[in-house]
Amino acid sequence: MKNAIKLSLLLSLACLSGLPAVSPMPAMAADETAPAPRTLVSVSATAHNYGFGEAISRVSVKYPTPIDGRSLSPSDFSVEGKTISSASVGTSPDKVKGESSGPYVILSLSNTNPQSDKPLPAPGEQGKERHRDLPEKGSQSGSRMGPPMSSSKALPDLSFSLKQTGLVWDTKGIPYLPSDTLYTARAAEPELQGFQEGSYEDPVTGAAMPYYLYLPKGMERGKTYPLIVFIPDASADTNDTKLSLVQGNGGTIWASREEQAKHPSMVLVLHYSKDLVDSLGMMTTDENKWTPGLTLAYDTIRHIVDTYPVDRNRIYGTGQSQGGMANIALSDRYPDLFAAQYLVACQWNVEEMAALKDKNLWILVSEGDTKAYPGMNRAVKLWQSLGTPVATSSLWDSHSDKGAWNHLTGAMLQQGRPIQYSVFAGGNHMYTWTIAYNITPIRNWLFTQTKDGTPAFASTRGLSKEEKRSLA
Structure with a gap:
């Protein structure tokens, strides 16, 4: 009787869904064994490096028979602690190709930026939140808002749990x-x-700097390649070296398939560990002075340049917060090191930044960054007083789409100046780099720069017409 009721329910659901009805099954005799339940075969997932850090972006569910995508819904599944934004089917677990059927159900997960695009409340206002890399106490410099002596940041948890919560129909209507x-x-x-x-x-001090190095696929003997040097913010200063890769996408985006197709290059991600903080002190401090940590960073870069086939005419530096400050300090002391730099959410001693007046720079800060914004405003005024023209614009909308980014960057470059200074409307210190490295035209611009000023024509291969137009 119970089996008959269950079949009746399934037939009704099939009719309502517009899918073929389930074929009636013969009633089982009392001594017959029930058939094994039909169920999914396996689950897998993929993580993505967002500007705000690494998180699970896609879960794939494999079934033994092709699934019909017509009635598939995100509500047919649940992933603990996650929001499923869409559900589709396919013949591969890796990509969504708009297929109507396949053995894989691909669930896209919604991951929202935890950093606000609004400025932080002024000091003393109720509800104020403090950045994890800007604690109230414990900075080496003694400043209330100085860099931390340690970070509590941990690697992201990439484990997940999934349930099938609704009916999932295969192409035979079962x-x-x-x-x-x-x-x-x-x-x-x-x-x-x-x-x-x-x-x-380091052979003198014995201090060791961990790093990650990406080498482009299909490297050719006798050929040299550009080198991207990325230094993260101080929240990655733990003994989990992998944090420098996954704290955001400032290091990994340069090694993406799309980026390497346009700009085959080496990528060096430096890691300043807690052991180094304890033995050498912070890499950068509020006093904006040269530190043993900066010496170690420079020596590590030189080691890579001397060991691998690096195009010394095209070494590029970038970093956020601590990493941007380190970039400025390195360029101040070694002006011939970088062909160009992308400086994100950072500042430095303004007088020392006079050494950067003839450099190729793209600077990006948020209007609500209480240190980097006023600091870089002063630097721009200094460079202008020294005769260096700086490209500026009205405040940028950090929620711009691809076309808008091409327009905004193109308008800056049309001013024909070596230094570009861009400011997000609103935002705050940590928010800046959750967006910064997603701006494709700025990444493209970096690869067009050379130390000797000769055009890097090869760097525009693979670019769309819109991207090329933004660089013209």
């Missing part, structure tokens, strides 16, 4: 029933593939 079975796994990290972990030990 459903896979909801189940309380919990499927657990850990997400893969394809964007980290190709990065090799290494360490440089």
Whole structure:
């Protein structure tokens, strides 16, 4: 009797959904064994490096038969602690191709930026939040808002649990029933593939700096390649070296398939560990003075340049907060090191920044950054007083789309100046780099720069017409 009721319900659901009805099954004799339940085969997931850090972006569910995508809904599944934004089917677990059927159900997860695009409240206002890399106490410099002596940041948790909560129909009109079975796994990290972990030990002090190095695929003997040097903010200053890769996308985006197709290059991600903080002190401080940590960073870069086939005419520096400050300090002391730099959410001793007046720079800060914004405003005025023209614009909308970014950057470059200074409307210190490295035209601009001023024509290969027009 119960089996008959269940079949009746399934037939009714099939009619309502517009899918073929389930064929009636013969009634089982009392001594017959029930057939094994139809269920999914396996689950897997992929993590993505967002500007705000690494998180699971996609979960793939494999079934033994092709699934019909017509009635598929995100509500047919639940992923613990996550919001499913869409559900689709396909023949591969890796990509959504708009297919109508396939053995894989691909669930896209919604991951929102935890950093606000609004300025932080003024000191003393109720509800004020403090950045994790700007604690009230414990800075080496003694400043209330100085860099931290340690970070509590941890690697992201990429484990997940999934349930099928609704009917999932295959192409023959037979459903896979909801189940309380919990499927657990850990997400893969394809964007980290190709990065090799290494360490440089200073022969004088014995201090060792961990790093990750990406080498472009298909490197040719006798050919040299551009080098991108990325230094993260101080929240990554722990002994988990991998944090420098996953705290955001400032290091990994240069090694993406799309970026390497346009700009084959090496990528060096430096890691300033807690052990180094304890033994050498912070890499950068509010006093804006040269530190042993900066010496170690420079020596590590030189080690890579001397060991690998680096195009010394095209070494590019970039970093956020601590990493941007380190970039400025390195360029101040070694003006021939970088062909160009992308400086994000940072500032330095303004008088020392006079040494950068003839450099190729793109600077990006947020209007609500209480240190970087006024600091870079002073630097721009200094450079202008020294005769260096600086390209500026009205405040940028950080929510711009691809076309708007091409327009905004193109308008800056049309001013024909070596230094570009862009400011997000609103925002705050940490918000800046959650967006900064997603701006494709700025990444393209970096690769067009050379130390000797000769055009880097090869750097525009693979660019769209709109991207080329933004660089013209």
